[in-house]
Amino acid sequence: MANMCLYMAPGSCSTAANIILEEVEEVFEVAVIDIPAGQNRRPEYLAINPRGTIPSLRLRDGSVLTDLVTIAEWLGRNCRRGRYWPADPALQERARAIMHHVTGVVHGQGFARVFVPEAYGCDPQEAAQVIAEGRRIAAQALVEAAAMLDAEGYALGTFTVADPILFYVEFWADMTDVPLPPRLLDHYRFMLGRDAVYRVLREEGYDPGRLGKAA
Structure with a gap:
């Protein structure tokens, strides 16, 4: 039976899936998808994920998961x-709520505008306004995310797959100077101390020692 295969792009939301796979100590392959070159829109990738999004995770049985939250929970x-994954049903719902807030609001409504303003139908003169609006949405959504976590340490007290999901938007905030609330900055620095996070960041071309410095 074949190994799992993660279809990803360095520095994207797929970093979270990459971290989770390292944390669970799975043997897996990586296929890098060059988004700027349009590889995600080529027939061979659309046959794997018709939406053309990343990450995608091919499981050992050949089936494919194409949603980050679904990948994380699986x-x-x-x-x-x-x-x-939490055993307590109440904690499971909190984990899902955190992950959906991150992917749907912090990323989907905030950082999507920051990174791809042209997707919002603006001309080049309006791009700065779209980016500024994205930064505002992301900053507010991060405040809301912080309120969803336990008071300290990991999101739900002990490490779960929700933590790498939070990490990728904390990483984006660090890289784009979007302010992190104190609770998320603590979480971000906590995550930077994990061996799997360090390895993945190095593999994806980043220097972990330069991250988490902003107050």
Whole structure:
């Protein structure tokens, strides 16, 4: 049976899936998709993920997961005997709420405007306004995310797959000077101390020692 394969792009939301796969100690392959070159729109990738989005995760049985939250929950439930997915149904709902808020609001409404303003139908003169609006949305959504976490440490007290999901938008905030609320800055620095996070960042071309410095 073939290894799992993660279709990803360095520095994107797929970094979260990459971290989770390292954390659960899965043997997996990586296929880098060059988004600027349009590889995500080529027939061979659309055959894997018709939406043309990343990440995608091909499982050992050949089936493919194409949504980050679904990938995270599947790995949390099915790897390492479910160690990184909460057993308590109430905590499971909190984990899903955090992950959907990150992917749908912080990323989908905020950082999407920052990174791809042209997707919002603006001309070059309006791009700065779209980016500024994205930064505002992301900053507010990060404040809301901070309120969803336990008071300290990991998001739900112990490490779960929700933590790498939070990490990728904290990383984006660091890279784009969007302010992180104190609770998220603490979480971000906490995550930077994990071996799997360090390895993935190095593999994706980043220097972990330069991150998490902003107050």
